[in-house]
Structures are given as C-alpha cells and as structure tokens.
Amino acid sequence: MTGLWLLLGGVALIIGFALWHSKRRKDRRTALRALRLSDEDRETVRRVFALWAEIPEEIRMKTEGWMHVFLDEKSFEACGELEAVTREMKLAVAAQACLLIAHRPQDYYERLKSVLLYPGAYRALDGDGDSDVRLGESWGTGSVVLGWKSILQGGRNDEDGHNVVLHEFAHQLDQEDGAADGVPELDDGDDYGRWSQAFTPSYDAFCERVNAGKRSVLDDYGATNPAEFFAVATETFFEKAKAMKRQEPEVYGMLVEFYGMDPSQW
Structure with missing residues (x-):
C-alpha cells in the first residue's frame, strides 16, 4: 500500500509540475506578445522585408508580438561559411514567419526548435542519397534551413511571388499535424x-x-x-x-x- 501511495504521489508531482510549467510558459508568452519592436528593429524589418510597409498596422502589431515569442523560443544556428547569425538575420526570418501566424492564436510553430542559416544556396542529400543545391527546406523533426541570400532576395522583392521564408514556414504549418x-x-x-x-x-x-x-x-x-x-x-x-x-x-x-x-x- 505504501508503494502505491508513493507512486500516486509521484504522478501527482509530475502532473503538478507539468501544469506549473505550462502556465509559466503561457504567462511568459502573453508578456512577450505585449512587447513591440524598437524603432531600430522596425527600420531593419522594413529594409529586409518590403511587404512590411503594406501590411495594415493592426496586423503588424500582432506580428511584432509573435516575433518576440519566436525570438525567445527558437534557436538560430550559423551553418556552412556563415560566421554568425546577426540581429538583422533573426528579424528577417521572424517577421516573415510570424506574419503567417499573426491571426492564428493557437500556433507557436510548436514543432520548430531551430532555424539553420547558410550564407547562400547550399548542398544537401536528397532521399536517394544524391547531392543537390537548395535555397531552403523545412524538416518535420524541428528545423527550418534557409540561405541568407535567398531570404534577402525574397524579402526585398514583394511582387515576384517568390519568398523562401513564407514558403518554408508554410511547410512548417503543413507539418504540424505530422504529415506534409x-x-x-x-x-x-x-x-x-x-x-x-x-x-x-x-x-x-x-x-x-x-x-x-x-x-x-x-x-x-x-x-x-x-x-x-x-x-x-x-x-x-x-x-x-x-x-x-x-x-x-x-x-x-x-x-x-x-x-x-x-x-x-x-
């Protein structure tokens, strides 16, 4: 009987901790979403994401809130010959990725853990083991891979229908149920x-x-x-x-x- 009570007590502790952690994360996200970008960061976003100037202010403000959550929870990693991930790079990715979820309050890209950045196009192995050149890709295992040159090209031209960040983060939304x-x-x-x-x-x-x-x-x-x-x-x-x-x-x-x-x- 003592063992049973110990087991039940352990389960209760685990459930209690999970509930506490969930509430803490929810409260932190609520606080982060109330924040807005600095004037300097807004200028950076306008420079790397031309569409930003056309987006209605109400949507921009919600996007900025999501960006703070995104930047707080997701890691960025420099790959290939990219020496470091700059603030400009993080803002360029976050602004475009978070526009997609500005009006989707239940979406935090929960599966996504990291954004891997290369300086430009990169080589990767396909399903057959052959190497090919890519501009970006989305993994259902928790990562998005992007080339910085492609991010800039797609972000600065908002009329050609090509935007690697919007494309790959649309894949992330598609993959949230486990199937692409x-x-x-x-x-x-x-x-x-x-x-x-x-x-x-x-x-x-x-x-x-x-x-x-x-x-x-x-x-x-x-x-x-x-x-x-x-x-x-x-x-x-x-x-x-x-x-x-x-x-x-x-x-x-x-x-x-x-x-x-x-x-x-x-």
Missing part, C-alpha cells in the same frame, strides 16, 4: 472537406496546365506535390494577391480564412 500533405491543421472538422473541395480540383487543373506548358500566377514548382502547392500558394497569396484572387478564387478564399487576412485589400 498540403493540408495543415484546421480549426473545425468541417473545414477539411471545404479545404479539399477548393484545393484538390485547383491542384489537378494546375498540374495539367504545367504539363501543357501553360503559365499561371502560381510558380510551376507547385505542381511537384500537394505540399509544394500549398507552400507556393502561400507565397503567391501574400505577394501576388490580386492576381491569385482572380485566377484561383477558391484557393485564395480558403487561405483568407486560414491566415485570417486578405492581402488583396492592402
């Missing part, structure tokens, strides 16, 4: 049917256009698989909103609901 399938976690069970009704026919039609050599507002890379279609659609949603709304209205409408914002109105 182009269907992120949605708020309601009924939303999955509506998501499929919007994305599946659009993806199939898009692949047919790509195979026929026809161009559209979406980059051809989106035809690789549904996961890449979602990531490419996210880049396009923020950088070519009006054109995407005309050409892909169903997908655009679902992304408005998912991200809780409508860039075509900016």
Whole structure:
C-alpha cells in the first residue's frame, strides 16, 4: 500500500509540475506578445522585408508580438561559411514567419526548435542519397534551413511571388499535424472537406496546365506535390494577391480564412 501511495504521489508531482510549467510558459508568452519592436528593429524589418510597409498596422502589431515569442523560443544556428547569425538575420526570418501566424492564436510553430542559416544556396542529400543545391527546406523533426541570400532576395522583392521564408514556414504549418500533405491543421472538422473541395480540383487543373506548358500566377514548382502547392500558394497569396484572387478564387478564399487576412485589400 505504501508503494502505491508513493507512486500516486509521484504522478501527482509530475502532473503538478507539468501544469506549473505550462502556465509559466503561457504567462511568459502573453508578456512577450505585449512587447513591440524598437524603432531600430522596425527600420531593419522594413529594409529586409518590403511587404512590411503594406501590411495594415493592426496586423503588424500582432506580428511584432509573435516575433518576440519566436525570438525567445527558437534557436538560430550559423551553418556552412556563415560566421554568425546577426540581429538583422533573426528579424528577417521572424517577421516573415510570424506574419503567417499573426491571426492564428493557437500556433507557436510548436514543432520548430531551430532555424539553420547558410550564407547562400547550399548542398544537401536528397532521399536517394544524391547531392543537390537548395535555397531552403523545412524538416518535420524541428528545423527550418534557409540561405541568407535567398531570404534577402525574397524579402526585398514583394511582387515576384517568390519568398523562401513564407514558403518554408508554410511547410512548417503543413507539418504540424505530422504529415506534409498540403493540408495543415484546421480549426473545425468541417473545414477539411471545404479545404479539399477548393484545393484538390485547383491542384489537378494546375498540374495539367504545367504539363501543357501553360503559365499561371502560381510558380510551376507547385505542381511537384500537394505540399509544394500549398507552400507556393502561400507565397503567391501574400505577394501576388490580386492576381491569385482572380485566377484561383477558391484557393485564395480558403487561405483568407486560414491566415485570417486578405492581402488583396492592402
């Protein structure tokens, strides 16, 4: 009987500690989200992320709050020949990644632990063991890998539909349920049917256009698989909103609901 009481007491201690830790983290996140960037940091973000100037102030303020949580909880690591990760690099990644979750209060990129930065494009092994050149990638095991030159190129040009940070962090959102399938976690069970009704026919039609050599507002890379279609659609949603709304209205409408914002109105 004594052993049973000791066991129950140990379980209670573990549960109590877990609850205490969860509350402490929640309180810290609430405090961090109330913070705002300094004038110097805001100027840095404007310099490396051109879209920032067009984003409504209410969304920018929420994004800034998320950025403080992101910078507090995620680690940054210099890779390759990159000597160190600077404040500018951290802000460039955080601003773009946190824009995606500005209106998604349940998302903290919980699976993400670290951001690995290379000075530019880097070589990595694919699934077959062959080496290829990459600009960025998202791992479901807790890391995003990015090249700094690509971050700058994508961030400073907000009209070409190419943004490696938005692309790879869209993958992170997709991978939060454990599967990279182009269907992120949605708020309601009924939303999955509506998501499929919007994305599946659009993806199939898009692949047919790509195979026929026809161009559209979406980059051809989106035809690789549904996961890449979602990531490419996210880049396009923020950088070519009006054109995407005309050409892909169903997908655009679902992304408005998912991200809780409508860039075509900016």
